[in-house]
Amino acid sequence: MSTPFAHVIGDPIAQSKSPLIHGFWLEKLGIAGRYKARHVKPGELGAYLSKHRENGSWIGCNVTMPHKQTILPHLDALDPVAELLGAVNTVVRQENGTLIGFNTDAPGFLEPLQPVLKSQHLFRMARIIGTGGAARAIIAALSDNGFTLVVAGRNPAKARALLDELAGDGEHHAIGIDHFRQPTDFAFDDREGCCDLVINASPLGMAGNPELVFDWSHAPPRSIAYDIVTNPVETPFLKAARAAGHPTINGLSMLIGQAAIAFEKFFGAPPPRDHDAELQELLIK
Template structure:
């Protein structure tokens, strides 16, 4: 029986098995999706063993392996190469191909909004890790001007330069968003503004993200990719201030759907995703 899995260190926190099991139960595919704990020292032996197993179709990749897994692939999809990180490995014939589905998965809940014309698009992107790189690339190609904020603004600038993003973008210090501002934002209709947390701040076991909502223009959408907990302090503060909030399930399901199709050869049945979101909560 065909199987796929998610690998990482640790791995018990991954919600991928629950998502794929839900879709497999609604599919004609006779497949299985597992979680497998793999340390950095075990990556080479893991891929050697899986190459020899004809029933293995591939794996999703979570922390801390997104950068190092590329070395175990025969080739990379252009997007994964541009981002410099791999979070999906798929067996395609005799090859292992590395993909990055973070960017497309992130954009999925925004597609209806992005299909509309806007006077301009701006995103305040908080964080400079692997997910931030993928999201920055996706947003820049959707016409967004980015303000990339990290603890070290120099690292933010280096990320922008390394990705060679189309458009004019800016680096900032994450700390500047913790203070109240009275900046006079453009309040015209037709502006599209996002505030995105890609840092682990707000995640279980981490301190809260220091962000004052006065830095968000009117009509902004707050989007947190943290999935544990689902309802982060960042999102609660946004809703209290009257902003729309998207939680980490949005990106999680978007990237999982892309992974499912590549791993099992068919698109998942999304008609019961509301129940799946409740399960993930």
């Protein structure tokens, strides 16, 4: 049998860091496998999947924009998380050619938060900026972990609809994104024993996009700032958070967490996570 291989597909795709991540792990583990980026335009998606599902060496693909939702009709089955979110970012080919869709956004997002989430808290609140596909996964994941959510978007009605669909019961709030631009003199209550997150789940701050304007007077003391943007890794949002005394999590943490789940599904072995620091350095270069 020829060498097993997987792809990451999208349009555009040249910016993807996934080949570097998977290639790094394959080399560290000495696994005979290949992982490459493939530029697949929207009109080519069906043909790409039809061709590769017949290839016994193709073990699957990761899926980026704009295919995360349009790929659904081409798949044979979805895991429960992908079905809930209505989006797929990992496709795994079974031996009989069946294609199963997964979504690793939620567990990938939660992974760097696990040390915090293991603790008991009196109250958990997250301020989430963005209403796109990543925000869907983040809303569902944090709701499942007992967070009260405030979702900010350009269209508050869309933010409200996401909360109603994905967050279940609770006093969740939808607001306009401009709410966080101006300073506030709000006096936060005692946050000892509480867990607060401020998450940029939007493209704001990404190279080529406008900066995210967030005034850190809106965040309680010790709030964790989490930016899912990976280019640049050190966003103005994170720099401002650090300057205001907040701990930070960058987008590479989520990216690596997502990739780790997909890697094990593709190649049948957990990646060597003791090399994460080395991998992050490579990804930043």
